[in-house]
Amino acid sequence: MTGTVYKSTGSWYTVKTAEGQVYECRIKGKFRIKGIKSTSPVTVGDVVDFESESENSVGTGVITHIHDRMNYIVRRSVNLSKQKHIIAANIDQAFLLVTLKNPLTLTTFIDRFLITAEAYDIRAVLVFSKADQYDEEELLEVKYLAAMYRQIGYECIGVSTVTGKNVDQVKELMKGKVSMFSGHSGVGKSTLVNAIAPKLNLRTAKISEQHKQGQHTTTFAEMFDLDFGAKIIDTPGIKGFGIIDMEKEEIGDYFPEFFALKSECRFNNCLHVDEPHCAVKQALEDGEILWSRYKSYLQILEGEEESYRTDIYGEE
Numbered sequence: 033m034t035g036t037v038y039k040s041t042g043s044w045y046t047v048k049t050a051e052g053q054v055y056e057c058r059i060k061g062k063f064r065i066k067g068i069k070s071t072s073p074v075t076v077g078d079v080v081d082f083e084s085e086s087e088n089s090v091g092t093g094v095i096t097h098i099h100d101r102m103n104y105i106v107r108r109s110v111n112l113s114k115q116k117h118i119i120a121a122n123i124d125q126a127f128l129l130v131t132l133k134n135p136l137t138l139t140t141f142i143d144r145f146l147i148t149a150e151a152y153d154i155r156a157v158l159v160f161s162k163a164d165q166y167d168e169e170e171l172l173e174v175k176y177l178a179a180m181y182r183q184i185g186y187e188c189i190g191v192s193t194v195t196g197k198n199v200d201q202v203k204e205l206m207k208g209k210v211s212m213f214s215g216h217s218g219v220g221k222s223t224l225v226n227a228i229a230p231k232l233n234l235r236t237a238k239i240s241e242q243h244k245q246g247q248h249t250t251t252f253a254e255m256f257d258l259d260f261g262a263k264i265i266d267t268p269g270i271k272g273f274g275i276i277d278m279e280k281e282e283i284g285d286y287f288p289e290f291f292a293l294k295s296e297c298r299f300n301n302c303l304h305v306d307e308p309h310c311a312v313k314q315a316l317e318d319g320e321i322l323w324s325r326y327k328s329y330l331q332i333l334e335g336e337e338e339s340y341r342t343d344i345y346g347e348e
């Protein structure tokens with residue numbers, strides 16, 4: 033039988049078949065996933081083959097095979113050892129909620145999120161949240177930012193749960209897909225998800241309270257079916273993606289507007305910093321690449337430990 037993993041406790045996995053039957057499954061034997069040392073080989077979002085063990089009302093089973101993943105996101109284990117924890121797999125898109133006040137989301141945070149999404153191969157959508165809270169001048173700033181990211185190729189939507197603006201558009205984008213929601217604490221993730229799926233009560237907020245009190249418990253992602261044909265992955269305590277290990281040379285490849293120019297740089301391993309005949313720096317001078325993007329790029333290139341840790345745990 034084949035199904036999708038909706039929930040994991042680390043030893044038991046809730047697997048749902050296409051027909052909607054639910055099985056509690058275990059893993060037998062050893063699974064090895066190429067190139068990753070993980071605390072658990074099976075994760076939420078995985079498509080698995082399993083053998084049913086019982087025919088009673090609560091079906092149990094044994095997972096025998098994990099299908100190839102389209103993508104997956106990881107998090108370093110809490111003790112910062114080399115071991116990684118695969119949080120979720122097969123994610124179609126990630127919505128990043130952004131606000132320019134209450135709280136302020138910096139463009140460097142947006143850019144870090146976007147390059148990680150590129151590296152993970154997950155489509156990112158920018159949601160300019162709380163659109164009702166801005167005065168005219170601030171609104172111009174929001175629109176400028178949206179236009180800038182739209183030009184790079186990212187979908188941008190202005191949303192308000194107070195006026196209801198574009199909530200349906202987010203819903204429309206979610207249909208038939210697996211989505212997750214990220215963003216700083218207080219940007220309105222829970223409120224938006226509640227507006228989209230009132231019956232769902234995500235755990236995000238509760239878990240971050242636990243974090244603050246220092247009672248760190250291992251938390252697992254969970255997938256939910258929404259009644260309009262969408263799936264949502266709840267990743268408690270994770271506000272961003274974290275930064276995955278990248279070689280210096282590949283960081284520029286995850287800035288789509290830099291990548292588009294790369295072949296015009298004299299050196300094919302150009303870091304776009306001090307090299308002569310760099311097409312990216314030329315575009316920057318010509319105003320075709322934005323300084324804020326280039327600044328984010330330099331910061332990531334220099335790999336600041338501080339922001340790196342902030343991203344992993346998502347705490348401000």
Ligand SMILES: Nc1nc2c(ncn2[C@@H]2O[C@H](COP(=O)(O)OP(=O)(O)OP(=O)(O)O)[C@@H](O)[C@H]2O)c(=O)[nH]1
Nearest residue numbers: 162165192193194216217218219220221222223237
């Ligand atoms: N003006 C305005 N306020 C909003 C909107 N959406 C949410 N808020 C308010 O923003 C605050 C934070 O919203 P939450 O949904 O709890 O934010 P969150 O991103 O889930 O925060 P964490 O759970 O801490 O990660 C609440 O007081 C909401 O009422 C909106 O569209 N407009």
Ligand SMILES: [Zn+2]
Nearest residue numbers: 297302304310
């Ligand atoms: Zn270059």
